Amino acid sequence: MRIKAEQALLPDGWAQDVVVETGADGRIASVSKSADPAADITVPALLPALSNLHSHTFQRAMAGLTETRGPEGRDSFWTWRVLMYRFLDVLTPDEIEAIAAFAFTEMLEAGFGAVAEFHYLHHAPSGLPYDDLGELAGRIAAAAGQTGIGLTLLPVHYRTGGLDGRALAGGQRRFGNDLDRFVKLVERSREILKALPFDTHMGLAPHSLRAAPAEDIAALEKLLPDAPFHLHAAEQEAEIEEVLAATGRRPVEWLMDNFEVGPRWCLIHATHMTGEETSRLARSGAVAGLCPVTEGNLGDGIFEGVAFLEEGGHFGVGSDSNIRITAGEELRQLEYSQRLKHKGRAVLAEPGGSVGRRLYDGALKGGTRALGRESGAIREGALADLVALDPARFAGSGKDDGLLNGWIFTGDDRAVTDVWSAGRHVVMGGRHLYRDAIAARYRAVLADVMGRL
Numbered sequence: 001m002r003i004k005a006e007q008a009l010l011p012d013g014w015a016q017d018v019v020v021e022t023g024a025d026g027r028i029a030s031v032s033k034s035a036d037p038a039a040d041i042t043v044p045a046l047l048p049a050l051s052n053l054h055s056h057t058f059q060r061a062m063a064g065l066t067e068t069r070g071p072e073g074r075d076s077f078w079t080w081r082v083l084m085y086r087f088l089d090v091l092t093p094d095e096i097e098a099i100a101a102f103a104f105t106e107m108l109e110a111g112f113g114a115v116a117e118f119h120y121l122h123h124a125p126s127g128l129p130y131d132d133l134g135e136l137a138g139r140i141a142a143a144a145g146q147t148g149i150g151l152t153l154l155p156v157h158y159r160t161g162g163l164d165g166r167a168l169a170g171g172q173r174r175f176g177n178d179l180d181r182f183v184k185l186v187e188r189s190r191e192i193l194k195a196l197p198f199d200t201h202m203g204l205a206p207h208s209l210r211a212a213p214a215e216d217i218a219a220l221e222k223l224l225p226d227a228p229f230h231l232h233a234a235e236q237e238a239e240i241e242e243v244l245a246a247t248g249r250r251p252v253e254w255l256m257d258n259f260e261v262g263p264r265w266c267l268i269h270a271t272h273m274t275g276e277e278t279s280r281l282a283r284s285g286a287v288a289g290l291c292p293v294t295e296g297n298l299g300d301g302i303f304e305g306v307a308f309l310e311e312g313g314h315f316g317v318g319s320d321s322n323i324r325i326t327a328g329e330e331l332r333q334l335e336y337s338q339r340l341k342h343k344g345r346a347v348l349a350e351p352g353g354s355v356g357r358r359l360y361d362g363a364l365k366g367g368t369r370a371l372g373r374e375s376g377a378i379r380e381g382a383l384a385d386l387v388a389l390d391p392a393r394f395a396g397s398g399k400d401d402g403l404l405n406g407w408i409f410t411g412d413d414r415a416v417t418d419v420w421s422a423g424r425h426v427v428m429g430g431r432h433l434y435r436d437a438i439a440a441r442y443r444a445v446l447a448d449v450m451g452r453l
């Protein structure tokens with residue numbers, strides 16, 4: 001397919017009248033600067049599509065259910081988690097697939113070309129595995145296949161209910177495996193993913209220091225030595241206290257002291273860090289997996305963004321709880337939280353530089369790294385993960401870096417007209433090809449689930 005862009009963001013900056021040709025292999029076959037009008041599609045602006053580095057798709061269906069204050073005490077991440085467990089306890093495999101397909105559709109329509117699904121819902125509500133250990137991994141894979149999103153599946157290891165090794169309880173039973181069974185689940189997941197296109201990847205994710213004992217993290221780190229390796233770290237202050245009490249170290253400090261945390265690692269949230277931890281994580285090459293909309297919704301706290309970027313840290317963004325699925329708003333919330341913290345403006349930009357450009361370039365690079373995906377740039381040979389924006393759909397100026405500032409700060413997802421994932425042209429005119437059918441199925445599932453809660 002030949003895509004003609006009036007302006008395009010190339011590795012060396014903005015260019016006018018660019019023709020990008022995608023090949024049958026899902027990669028970019030050529031990039032040329034040409035006024036030649038022959039093209040299959042002409043778009044006002046073409047960019048590499050972002051990768052969403054952290055998602056739990058099933059949580060999309062409980063978005064908005066927890067915005068009422070409880071009768072006693074303080075609402076928090078922990079009270080939200082109680083409802084999340086109750087919610088997931090009623091979901092069937094068919095429903096999990098329908099919700100995932102809907103969430104993936106929304107991600108594509110928001111301008112994400114790919115997603116890392118942090119998949120921890122493995123078993124039946126009783127805690128017993130399904131006949132096929134990979135039943136629910138298969139449902140996530142089926143949803144990805146149906147929507148055409150690029151998938152990095154992260155099977156999640158979840159073994160304990162806390163650092164004291166307590167057993168899993170309630171909704172957590174659907175997550176649990178000992179190490180042997182988890183390794184079997186990884187093998188089964190690998191088989192399942194063979195049905196998906198060539199750009200599919202698998203990584204591993206020990207859930208958190210609460211849920212994965214140190215010896216299990218060490219074993220998993222060796223299991224797939226080059227694959228993306230993600231875990232939740234330092235999201236909540238209570239978690240910092242628990243890790244400090246059990247190990248004498250803070251979570252990020254403990255990880256850095258005990259493992260070779262490097263570029264294939266992605267620490268999700270990394271919200272609460274000392275200056276020393278911030279600096280060490282930035283210098284490690286690991287990606288900080290920021291989920292600003294969810295972190296704001298859950299009241300987690302504010303990431304040390306300014307110091308982390310000054311030290312050369314890598315970051316990407318994820319939609320996490322999927323309370324909202326939006327690429328531009330994740331970047332806006334990231335910058336605004338830093339402005340509120342530091343009482344300044346344009347705090348994440350380089351001196352003299354554009355905020356939108358810094359955020360987009362950073363999230364492209366970090367997202368690509370976290371997913372193990374060869375995307376993130378419009379250049380020959382890269383995966384054709386592309387997004388087209390129409391500046392007429394937002395208030396900003398829409399030229400060069402002003403396009404990114406305009407989209408992120410003055411617009412929303414309606415600016416996204418077309419999205420390609422590894423060359424699959426799945427969003428056209430702002431809508432996913434199969435939106436109607438996927439949304440109808442999701443609405444039916446949601447109504448049924450609400451009746452059973």
Ligand SMILES: [Zn+2]
Nearest residue numbers: 118232268320
């Ligand atoms: Zn998460």
